Amino acid sequence: MAHRRIDHGFLQQRQDLDVPRNLLQERDVSTPLPAFLTACAERMAGRTPKDHSPEERRTPRSARGERGEANRRPPFLPFVSVAVRIRPNLSQEPVALWAKSSPSSQRVCCHRGFLLEEYEFSRVFGPEDDNRTVFDQIQGPTLTASVFQGVNETLFAYGQTGSGKTHTIFGSRSEPGLLELFVRRFFDAAPAKAALFAGCYEVLGDSLTDLVDSRRFLAEGSLHHEDIVHDELFAKTQRCSYQIVRVRTAEMCLSLLNNARWNRTSGVSSFNEDSSRSHAIVHLFVQNPGSDGCASIGTLTLVDLAGTEKEHENPSEKGRKCARLLNTSLSSLNRLLRKLQTGSLGESERRQSVLNKCLWEYLRPGCGIALVFCASPLLQHRAATLSTLAMATDSKLIQSQRKSQYVNMPSPRQSARAQASSLSPAAAVAPAGWQLPCSQLSNRADSADSSGRDAQASSRYGTNGRAGILAPGKKQQSGRPV
Numbered sequence: 328m329a330h331r332r333i334d335h336g337f338l339q340q341r342q343d344l345d346v347p348r349n350l351l352q353e354r355d356v357s358t359p360l361p362a363f364l365t366a367c368a369e370r371m372a373g374r375t376p377k378d379h380s381p382e383e384r385r386t387p388r389s390a391r392g393e394r395g396e397a398n399r400r401p402p403f404l405p406f407v408s409v410a411v412r413i414r415p416n417l418s419q420e421p422v423a424l425w426a427k428s429s430p431s432s433q434r435v436c437c438h439r440g441f442l443l444e445e446y447e448f449s450r451v452f453g454p455e456d457d458n459r460t461v462f463d464q465i466q467g468p469t470l471t472a473s474v475f476q477g478v479n480e481t482l483f484a485y486g487q488t489g490s491g492k493t494h495t496i497f498g499s500r501s502e503p504g505l506l507e508l509f510v511r512r513f514f515d516a517a518p519a520k521a522a523l524f525a526g527c528y529e530v531l532g533d534s535l536t537d538l539v540d541s542r543r544f545l546a547e548g549s550l551h552h553e554d555i556v557h558d559e560l561f562a563k564t565q566r567c568s569y570q571i572v573r574v575r576t577a578e579m580c581l582s583l584l585n586n587a588r589w590n591r592t593s594g595v596s597s598f599n600e601d602s603s604r605s606h607a608i609v610h611l612f613v614q615n616p617g618s619d620g621c622a623s624i625g626t627l628t629l630v631d632l633a634g635t636e637k638e639h640e641n642p643s644e645k646g647r648k649c650a651r652l653l654n655t656s657l658s659s660l661n662r663l664l665r666k667l668q669t670g671s672l673g674e675s676e677r678r679q680s681v682l683n684k685c686l687w688e689y690l691r692p693g694c695g696i697a698l699v700f701c702a703s704p705l706l707q708h709r710a711a712t713l714s715t716l717a718m719a720t721d722s723k724l725i726q727s728q729r730k731s732q733y734v735n736m737p738s739p740r741q742s743a744r745a746q747a748s749s750l751s752p753a754a755a756v757a758p759a760g761w762q763l764p765c766s767q768l769s770n771r772a773d774s775a776d777s778s779g780r781d782a783q784a785s786s787r788y789g790t791n792g793r794a795g796i797l798a799p800g801k802k803q804q805s806g807r808p809v
């Protein structure tokens with residue numbers, strides 16, 4: 328059976344889509360802070376426009392931090408964007424790094440032999456802080472609310488090998504990680520009509536591997552073929568795809584993602600017996616229909632980067648080869664982050680590596696970015712730690728000008744007409760949960776479907792390295808290098 332490629336709302340912001348303009352609406356939610364905070368305080372105090380003084384009423388609403396009817400959404404708090412986490416010292420070795428937090432400042436102290444350096448960050452977590460504390464302090468619930476309002480929020484765990492990145496994102500047997508805490512929060516906070524989708528893949532060098540294994544769930548009947556679609560990306564020399572699965576319960580989502588975690592490539596690094604030897608990326612997509620005929624489309628992306636390590640310090644030849652690949656992709660990502668810091672991010676950075684390509688949609692202007700820099704306190708790791716702290720310090724310059732993304736919802740009559748229409752057959756294969764964005768984009772998606780259209784597809788999607796979304800039951804294709 329010929330499969331059809333469908334697209335969905337998550338990709339609608341791209342310039343290269345020939346989607347009618349009115350399908351895509353971006354709303355800037357980055358109100359200038361003073362006006363924004365005034366508006367927040369007023370709303371929290373239950374003050375309505377009627378309570379304003381005549382003078383306030385003469386001031387334009389925009390200057391008072393208020394918005395038009397269409398943009399009236401719950402306000403955001405300014406999020407913590409850069410945090411440093413110091414892992415516990417599990418050995419008896421001397422330390423060179425410790426946290427010095429007080430209600431007024433959050434600092435990291437680093438002993439450099441002849442002098443002591445102090446660095447200040449939004450949040451500093453010491454060895455005694457667990458993942459729950461990290462989740463609360465980085466304002467996990469607020470980030471979740473932001474995703475429900477259609478913002479792409481991305482959280483990185485960054486640092487040298489063995490510094491606690493995987494522990495932070497995926498947790499351990501005894502402690503849930505940020506992923507589990509976010510998933511539970513998503514399901515607790517989800518409005519009845521919202522639909523949640525999850526995907527998880529790893530990137531190693533030029534290859535992307537889907538980590539989600541849905542076969543067990545399909546066999547059990549807890550998942551149906553129509554609950555799965557495939558997002559395609561052009562890696563350097565091949566087309567890769569990963570599954571995006573509709574998840575209906577927190578338990579199912581966690582089970583799927585925990586399995587994905589164990590499918591990840593691991594090995595031995597210079598300082599970790601069970602080191603992640605790839606970058607793991609988890610996406611939680613939320614489609615949240617509103618009452619005004621629009622649905623917000625937001626994504627939470629959690630990135631557990633592989634740790635940096637000096638190639639020659641890895642104990643095996645295979646490990647050294649792997650470290651080289653990882654360091655190369657981390658250098659490209661570092662360059663991208665540096666551009667973000669200076670506000671000079673350009674399209675060329677996207678093409679520098681497959682990792683950059685995968686993360687581009689979730690890092691570009693309009694997305695919220697939070698970074699948790701993990702560091703080892705040990706004296707022997709001081710050089711690597713100082714370079715992590717330098718990156719963390721510079722990353723304080725990154726500004727998140729968050730934007731919400733919306734798509735128009737088709738009316739029930741439009742959906743029925745689209746499904747019946749022979750002009751939009753993709754609508755007929757779009758699973759119920761995807762009916763909104765998929766069916767609206769069906770004409771475009773369909774035209775990229777036929778075989779022998781690689782060149783056309785690459786010219787359409789190649790500029791951001793994505794090939795689109797494949798319908799349920801698709802098979803991965805080999806494609807021309809882009």
Ligand SMILES: Nc1ncnc2c1ncn2[C@@H]1O[C@H](COP(=O)(O)OP(=O)(O)OP(=O)(O)O)[C@@H](O)[C@H]1O
Pocket residue numbers: 413414415454456486487488489490491492493494495499596599601602603604632633634635701
């Ligand atoms: N905050 C923490 N509390 C308790 N244990 C921790 C903490 N951070 C790290 N560990 C432990 O240290 C070890 C290494 O941590 P982890 O695997 O998370 O590091 P990593 O930065 O992901 O390393 P790599 O980059 O090599 O994958 C694990 O056994 C982990 O359980």
